[in-house]
Amino acid sequence: MLYLxxxxxHVIAAIFLFGFGMGSYLYLIAASRSGNPQVIAHVARMVVRFDTWITTPAGIVQVITGYLLMRLSGLSMSTEWLLTSLIIFFCVGALWLPVLVLQKRLQSMALSAGEGSLPLDDRYASTYRWWFWMGVAGFAGMFVIVLMMVTKMTPLQLIGSAVGF
Known part of the structure; x- marks a missing residue:
């Protein structure tokens, strides 16, 4: 019963981690495309809050429950799909703090532009691009992790089985 x-x-935390993370990401993309500094500042403030208070704790719950599940099931940390998913998880996690910092910068730049009735400048566009592509990398990693959680195979093992190797 404890295992279940x-x-x-673990699954609920994955849903929160992925769902809130993706929702925040898409909302900030939509707000940024509006070009309206007031809208961007408001949405960025909410995104930072959600990512800090919901998405980040979900990631912590993922690590704790994943570790306990591994121990209860008798899996070794060196099990190939598990080790690969942990490496990708920590790589995605390493993107997380810079993403939060960039979101906060986007909020600050948009707030300043809105208060001064100024358009967003090139610094905003550059910061936004970094944030956007770090998000793409992070979510690509998360898609792969979920695939490994479901199949218990690494991407190479999955491809090998799909092509008959």
Whole structure:
């Protein structure tokens, strides 16, 4: 029963991590495309809050429940799909703090532009591009992690089985 409860928490945390993360990402993209500094500042402030108070704790719950599930199931940390997913998870996590910092910068730049009735400048566009592409990399990693959680195979093993190797 403990295993099933932990697995449930692990899956719910993955849904929160992925769902809130993707939702925040898409909302800030939409706000940025509006070009309206007031809208961007408001949405960026909410995105930073959601990512700080919901998405980040979900990531922590993922690590804790994942570790406990591994221990309860008798898996070794060197199990190929598990080790690969951990490496990707920590790489995605390494993007997380810079993404939060960039979101805060986007909010600050948009707030300044809005207060001064100024258009967004090239610094905003440059920061936005970095944030956008770090998000693409992070979510690509998360898609791969979910694939490994479901199949218990690394991407190379999955491709190998798909092409008959």
């Amino acid at each position: 409860c932990l697995k449930y928490l």
